[in-house]
Amino acid sequence: MKARVHVMLKNGVLDPQGEAVRHALGAMGFDKVEGVRQGKVIDLELADGASEKDVADMCEKLLANTVIESYSIEMQG
Structure with missing residues (x-):
């Protein structure tokens, strides 16, 4: 399973x-x-059973600075 995370500065x-x-x-x-x-775009290779919530947790804790950045997640098969 793959996920693509798009991170952008907030308006x-x-x-x-x-x-x-x-x-x-x-x-x-x-x-x-x-x-x-x-x-920035971050592509993640995920183990079976990983969920969009897992990726969101990654974004909140590391991948995005949520004070100034927003993110979107695309889950891919």
Whole structure:
């Protein structure tokens, strides 16, 4: 079984990396980009019997800083 976790900064939290990417894209001529939010994707290989709740617990305790980040989980077969 696999799980994919998407972690992003919450709305309203300054994203300096995203802003740097937006600026670089503008400098390269991609002037129609008005904003960029950068995040991370974490792929987990899970043992049989692991649940989405187990993955959520992992996110709450380690994978995401829930003060400033939100996360979503995709369970895959």
